[in-house]
Structures are given as C-alpha cells and as structure tokens.
Amino acid sequence: MIDDSCIFCSLANGKIPTNVVYEDGMVCAFEDANPMMPVHVLIVPKDHYSSLNDEIPEDVLGHALATVKKIAEIKGITESGYRVMVNTGDDACQTVHHLHIHVLGGAPMTEGSPRA
Ligand code: AMP
Ligand code: ZN
Numbered sequence: 001m002i003d004d005s006c007i008f009c010s011l012a013n014g015k016i017p018t019n020v021v022y023e024d025g026m027v028c029a030f031e032d033a034n035p036m037m038p039v040h041v042l043i044v045p046k047d048h049y050s051s052l053n054d055e056i057p058e059d060v061l062g063h064a065l066a067t068v069k070k071i072a073e074i075k076g077i078t079e080s081g082y083r084v085m086v087n088t089g090d091d092a093c094q095t096v097h098h099l100h101i102h103v104l105g106g107a108p109m110t111e112g113s114p115r116a
Contacts, residue, residue, distance in 0.1 A: 003048040008098035012044040022070055026063050029071050029103075038106030039075045039082065043067050049099040052088045056099065068103055077105040 002009045010016040012028035019031040021041050032040040043064050049056045072078045082105030087094040 037104040041103045043101040050097045071103045
C-alpha cells in the first residue's frame, strides 16, 4: 500500500524523480539527499511501512536486506566494507517514517559513527 502523503512512497514509486541506484518490483534504492559518507544509499520498500515496528511481511524484509549486497556490488564497496543501519523510533532519530535501510561506505569509519 502506498501513502500519498509520504515522500519515500513517492520517491520509491517514481512519482518524484530521484537518483535511483537499483530498483525491482519490491524495493527501490536511491542516493541519500544528504550523504554522510561517499556512499550513502537508502533501500526502501515500494509499499509503505513506517518502521521496523510495523507489520512487515518477512519476504519484504528479507528481500530488502538481501538488496544490501547488490548495492555494495553496484557501488564497488564489497571488499572495502560498509555499514548498514535502520533507525527506528525517536531515540534512534528516525526522521522519515517509511522504513529504509542506510548503506554507508566508501571511506574508513570510526567505531560507532556515522550516526546516520
Ligand atoms: P532517518 O534519520 O534514518 O529517518 O534517515 C532519513 C534519511 O533520509 C536522511 O539520511 C535524509 O538525508 C534522507 N532523505 C530525506 N529526504 C530525502 C529525499 N527527498 N531524498 C533522498 N534522501 C532523503
Ligand atoms: Zn511511505
């Protein structure tokens, strides 16, 4: 289900143009508008789920997580390494309430940072 008032629903479903890195029937991955690392891609289900706390079918969750590896390959960071984050709720500073997986890399990170 798509929420017309949700920016990530619009981006993931092509209603607002963005820099798409990868797309299939279930997910869209696009460049973060305010990158915290040389590589900063967001993997977003095409259907609306507000966070990991939502009722998310396991095939969607599994597919979104499996897409991480594809993004790493596309971005050439498989060997150098990368960080994967899913901010959930207020204490984690989730600002966009549509589930998204941050894929961060392209340079060495210190332990515990960045806090995307
Ligand atoms: P979070 O704090 O985990 O909710 O992260 C939201 C992320 O979405 C941030 O890294 C923002 O830079 C990013 N973001 C917000 N609006 C857009 C947009 N229109 N296009 C791409 N990325 C966005
Ligand atoms: Zn949405």
